[in-house]
Amino acid sequence: MDEYLVIDGNNLLHALRESGAVPALGRETLVRQLERWAKTAAAKVTLVFDGAPPAGAMARQLSSRILSVRFSAPRTADDLIVEFVRRASDPAMVRVISDDGAIRHEVGLRRCQHVGTGPFIQELFSPPSPPQRSTAPPPEKPSAPTADELEKWKQKFGSENDEPFDGYEAMIH
Secondary structure, three states, X not given: OOEEEEEEHHHHHHHHHHHOOOOOOOHHHHHHHHHHHHHHOOEEEEEEEOOOOOOHHHHHHOOOOOOEEEEOOOOOHHHHHHHHHHHOOOHHHEEEEOOOHHHXXXXXXXXXXXXXXXXXXXXXXXXXXXXXXXXXXXXXXXXXXXXXXXXXXXXXXXXXXXOOOOOHHHHHO
């Protein structure tokens, strides 16, 4: 089963701005960065922002097919995150990203995983791990062709001393 990540969006944005890890970052840029990260991570992601959802073009800009973007109004993002944690069918598979003390307390009660924004920022912006090298021996190089194989090749494809085919001059000019 994949991990389920619940992220306190405003908390993460604030931490990103304070850390200086990236220049001024807004909600849309955070959504795109999390999409890139989620493609390589074996995780389903819900990003929760405080407030009412935006309308029109901004709503479309913040939408995603890869992660769930939620807005908390009329409650707080913390309320939604705590509700999600309480309803989790397998709390051990839920990881919450937030520096909020109340969320950290609730996550601990429910035995979910908790990661502060600092360590998650490092995870979010670290380069992907290089692919593992194979421990299998390299394939053997093919042996040199035999005289019979060379002769068959020449009969089938011609040799380097053959005359060019008709129209060759027209092709190169």
